[in-house]
Amino acid sequence: MRLPPRAAILAFLPLLGAVLSASCARRSMPRAPDLPLVILDLSGTLLGRLDPCGCAANQKGGLATRKTFLWRRRATGAVALEGCRFLPESRWGLPYAELNGRILMRCLGKGGGGMDYAGMGVGAEDLLPGLENLKALAAKAQGPPLISCNILDGAGRPAFSPFRVVTKGEARVFVTSLTLRIPPGFPSKIGLLPWKTALATVLERAPAEAYRVLLLDGGTAAARAAARAFPGELDLVLTAKGDYNPTPGSAEVREGDTVILDPGSGGRFVLEVELTRKAGKTRLLRYTPYPLPPKEARKDRESPPGAITPDPAMMELITAMRCDLADGLALSEALARPAPARRGGYTGSRSCFPCHEASARAWKKSPHARAWAALEQDEEARGWPITLSPECVSCHVVGFGMATGFESPEKTPDLLNVGCEVCHGPGREHVKRMMRDPRDPEKAVDRAGDGGAHCFACHDTERQTHGHFHYSVKWKKIRHEEPAGWADRVKPKPRGR
Numbered sequence: 001m002r003l004p005p006r007a008a009i010l011a012f013l014p015l016l017g018a019v020l021s022a023s024c025a026r027r028s029m030p031r032a033p034d035l036p037l038v039i040l041d042l043s044g045t046l047l048g049r050l051d052p053c054g055c056a057a058n059q060k061g062g063l064a065t066r067k068t069f070l071w072r073r074r075a076t077g078a079v080a081l082e083g084c085r086f087l088p089e090s091r092w093g094l095p096y097a098e099l100n101g102r103i104l105m106r107c108l109g110k111g112g113g114g115m116d117y118a119g120m121g122v123g124a125e126d127l128l129p130g131l132e133n134l135k136a137l138a139a140k141a142q143g144p145p146l147i148s149c150n151i152l153d154g155a156g157r158p159a160f161s162p163f164r165v166v167t168k169g170e171a172r173v174f175v176t177s178l179t180l181r182i183p184p185g186f187p188s189k190i191g192l193l194p195w196k197t198a199l200a201t202v203l204e205r206a207p208a209e210a211y212r213v214l215l216l217d218g219g220t221a222a223a224r225a226a227a228r229a230f231p232g233e234l235d236l237v238l239t240a241k242g243d244y245n246p247t248p249g250s251a252e253v254r255e256g257d258t259v260i261l262d263p264g265s266g267g268r269f270v271l272e273v274e275l276t277r278k279a280g281k282t283r284l285l286r287y288t289p290y291p292l293p294p295k296e297a298r299k300d301r302e303s304p305p306g307a308i309t310p311d312p313a314m315m316e317l318i319t320a321m322r323c324d325l326a327d328g329l330a331l332s333e334a335l336a337r338p339a340p341a342r343r344g345g346y347t348g349s350r351s352c353f354p355c356h357e358a359s360a361r362a363w364k365k366s367p368h369a370r371a372w373a374a375l376e377q378d379e380e381a382r383g384w385p386i387t388l389s390p391e392c393v394s395c396h397v398v399g400f401g402m403a404t405g406f407e408s409p410e411k412t413p414d415l416l417n418v419g420c421e422v423c424h425g426p427g428r429e430h431v432k433r434m435m436r437d438p439r440d441p442e443k444a445v446d447r448a449g450d451g452g453a454h455c456f457a458c459h460d461t462e463r464q465t466h467g468h469f470h471y472s473v474k475w476k477k478i479r480h481e482e483p484a485g486w487a488d489r490v491k492p493k494p495r496g497r
């Protein structure tokens, strides 16, 4: 039956109103011209990082260190907020995201005697566990309140609180959060309101006498667009760019009156922020990206000033929850849906040795050949199942998450360590061809002479023991080549076992 036109218009009125108010000049509630000073402790883009991995010395962050820091800050009356993208990147797989989420929620929330976060933004990648599951995780662990102004459930209703208003002393803070797109292949039944509509609607409900903070699942350009679309209405946007370092202390970005800050990735910093508002102008009075000191000072250096000891109870909680991995669930699940491998797949470093004797000798002496042993030693030292955890194993083996790649030390002993095929690609086809005819012009192997682009996948900014990773310097440390005229002498030998 056709709806009478009047009813149809009525049905769409709320939506129409929202769209109109977003696109036309909005008649927003006038904001209070003066507000008392507010202190914010901001962090975000945690990406599931609980604790420094220990791959290199002097790493920052970790939730146990953060807890000590925030507890010290309690006397200041700061409002603590966590931005979007708290779960690990979705490529780690669902069970790992769930397990990690359970730990995170407890650490950040009340469940673990935690840190009293006033709110946490929800980014698209955080939706991997699905709406109901994510909410259940948060509820069970008494995690921080989840906020989003534009994520909708299957029935088209807001999936999370669209905003929160927090009062600390005299100051009030209105917090909302926004995500821009849901990645393809994510759980269905998640809807997204267009961002302008959602922000317009939620800002209309902001009290006149509160600061306004947007936790954005996006970068600086998106933050600028939001600030331009709502001039004078957003005091601060916290972005989630995934950049390693936070906005430097001297260089906060502005769009009109809106301050745009980025927390850096991995929870290595807490941004100490002070805002005031006088005569209708919001000012950033103080901004300090506070590095959470490393767990241990480097042996060759003195402890950094104001060193912070990680909270022992929090550390215990993290370790206990990580031990849940001992059943191997997360690892096997991360490996259960492998990506296809090129060229017939991986074969293991040993099958390269018989022909490439010189390269093999050099590799065996290199740190890459000890990468698995390093995990085993670390496991003993730190007391949690490191060799079963995808957050560690992935870079210390060959072909993690790939078909024919690493499965377990027992099933694929030849794929432990950073073996030949990490850099030269799956080698099954190369071996087959070279056995048949060493002069076959189709080598079916990666030369890897790309100036180190593929080294950075593992040797990222956080994992640099000896300063910046310069390819020319580092290559010399793992250099290998075959002697001149070698190829002509290659006689395929039986595969060494």
Ligand code: HEC
Pocket: 347, 348, 349, 351, 352, 353, 354, 355, 356, 420, 421, 424, 426, 427, 428, 430, 431, 434, 435, 438, 439, 443, 445, 446, 447, 487, 490, 491, 492, 493
């Ligand atoms: C049966 C002998 C044999 C085996 C086994 C073998 N290779 Fe080779 N490999 C060769 C020959 C022959 C060449 C060509 C050398 C030339 O023409 O200069 C070659 C070349 C290469 C090159 C240089 C390619 C280029 O474009 O210059 C790389 C890298 C390489 N192999 C890696 C591997 C890896 C990794 C494995 C193990 C998965 C492996 N090889 C196993 C015989 C072999």
Ligand code: HEC
Pocket: 052, 053, 054, 055, 056, 374, 375, 378, 386, 391, 392, 393, 394, 395, 396, 457, 458, 459, 460, 463, 464, 465, 466
């Ligand atoms: C993104 C890839 C990556 C991940 C993930 C990773 N590692 Fe590493 N790991 C590296 C690299 C690269 C190095 C070498 C760093 C260097 O020496 O510059 C390394 C080195 C190490 C070392 C040797 C340090 C030394 O002093 O010799 C240990 C131990 C280690 N990692 C443990 C871990 C643990 C535990 C985890 C999980 C919490 C982990 N790794 C996750 C890439 C990774």
Ligand code: HEC
Pocket: 349, 352, 353, 356, 359, 360, 363, 364, 368, 418, 419, 420, 421, 422, 423, 424, 447, 448, 449, 450, 475, 478, 480, 481, 482, 483
């Ligand atoms: C960490 C990455 C990495 C690992 C692991 C690695 N290689 Fe290489 N390999 C390289 C790079 C980089 C080059 C240099 C490419 C260039 O400069 O053209 C190279 C070059 C080679 C070459 C060509 C040498 C020549 O004389 O032209 C061969 C053959 C080779 N590797 C075989 C191996 C074998 C066999 C293993 C395992 C025993 C291995 N590689 C392990 C990165 C790696």
Ligand code: HEC
Pocket: 367, 368, 370, 371, 372, 374, 394, 395, 396, 397, 418, 422, 423, 452, 454, 455, 456, 457, 458, 459, 465, 466, 471, 474, 475, 477, 478
């Ligand atoms: C799959 C991850 C991975 C890739 C890709 C990788 N490495 Fe490594 N690298 C490691 C790990 C893990 C260690 C630490 C091994 C240990 O000490 O136990 C390491 C250690 C090293 C070290 C010794 C530590 C240092 O900084 O002096 C050098 C040198 C090195 N890698 C060079 C390279 C170069 C050059 C490339 C690229 C051609 C490369 N690596 C690619 C994982 C990787």
